[in-house]
Amino acid sequence: MKHNFYAGLELDRVAERRSDTAWIESLLRDPTSRLIPVWRSRNLIVEGDMPEAVLLSTTEIQVSNGALFLGLSGSTAYFAADLSPLEETALPGLFTRGKFIDLRAVGAVMDRQHGALLAYARGLTHWHSRHGFCANCGAATVAAEGGHVRQCTNPACNSQHVPRTDPAVIMLVTHGDKAFLARNKRFPFPMYSTLAGFVEPGESLEETVAREVYEESGLRVTDVRYQSSQPWPFPCSIMLGFRARALGTEFRVDGEELIDAGWFDRAHLRATHDPDKFRTPRGDSIARRLIDEWIAEKP
Ligand SMILES: [Zn+2]
Numbered sequence: 457m458k459h460n461f462y463a464g465l466e467l468d469r470v471a472e473r474r475s476d477t478a479w480i481e482s483l484l485r486d487p488t489s490r491l492i493p494v495w496r497s498r499n500l501i502v503e504g505d506m507p508e509a510v511l512l513s514t515t516e517i518q519v520s521n522g523a524l525f526l527g528l529s530g531s532t533a534y535f536a537a538d539l540s541p542l543e544e545t546a547l548p549g550l551f552t553r554g555k556f557i558d559l560r561a562v563g564a565v566m567d568r569q570h571g572a573l574l575a576y577a578r579g580l581t582h583w584h585s586r587h588g589f590c591a592n593c594g595a596a597t598v599a600a601e602g603g604h605v606r607q608c609t610n611p612a613c614n615s616q617h618v619p620r621t622d623p624a625v626i627m628l629v630t631h632g633d634k635a636f637l638a639r640n641k642r643f644p645f646p647m648y649s650t651l652a653g654f655v656e657p658g659e660s661l662e663e664t665v666a667r668e669v670y671e672e673s674g675l676r677v678t679d680v681r682y683q684s685s686q687p688w689p690f691p692c693s694i695m696l697g698f699r700a701r702a703l704g705t706e707f708r709v710d711g712e713e714l715i716d717a718g719w720f721d722r723a724h725l726r727a728t729h730d731p732d733k734f735r736t737p738r739g740d741s742i743a744r745r746l747i748d749e750w751i752a753e754k755p
Contacts, residue, residue: 460686461740465572467527474602483533492577498556507562509570510554524603536577564739579689626652627698628746638717686742
């Protein structure tokens with residue numbers, strides 16, 4: 457099965473060796489190791505027809521708050537580093553190598569491996585930026601295990617925290633030959649997309665799908681089927697893609713979260729529309745894939 461954008465990274469995470477601090481440090485000193493800088497949630501990219509990630513040498517830049525080990529590709533080690541505390545003027549050189557931009561602006565047209573690598577770096581650095589203090593006792597935490605753990609520094613607490621990813625379901629609801637798409641008020645333009653929502657404690661994924669669809673649209677669904685998943689580090693989710701069948705077609709929109717919705721047939725979704733009036737989701741999103749796969753099922 458084809459990977460979704462930002463998945464399918466060909467990198468050995470070498471989880472079993474992350475606790476070997478001497479080994480990680482030797483990789484950091486190795487001039488062939490590569491460092492992916494992240495600055496204020498943005499990745500360093502050379503723009504163009506095929507945007508490229510800028511990979512630095514680990515010896516090229518001093519990382520004050522620690523480099524995070526991502527994994528190995530062959531014998532080359534990859535690290536990520538969050539340079540957010542630094543001002544632009546403290547990073548001379550870097551701003552001439554490329555531009556720090558939101559990965560989502562270029563993800564759909566860049567090399568898939570580069571996109572996945574940058575997504576991984578962005579997700580991991582974001583988690584560190586929000587977990588400097590122990591959620592259990594409030595003491596400071598420090599990175600451990602190559603950056604895949606944060607250890608509480610209070611000996612009486614000694615909690616370990618691991619990188620967190622929030623599971624969210626995203627689902628294409630169908631009825632006969634039509635699919636239900638809605639316009640969220642947060643969408644910046646007239647984009648119609650699938651429904652989505654976060655998994656709550658004590659729920660199966662199928663239950664989340666049914667609850668979210670009902671909450672947002674009033675539709676009752678059955679036959680909830682898993683399709684594929686996508687890392688979505690914007691800032692820290694994984695999107696779990698489903699298809700679900702509606703029991704009826706009558707829906708409501710609350711006017712708060714959703715401002716419009718409707719049932720669309722394949723012909724409408726295949727047709728070219730005035731982009732100021734109707735758009736489908738961005739090319740790098742699993743929402744788009746869920747829609748495209750459904751369209752492709754029938755001529
Ligand atoms: Zn603690």
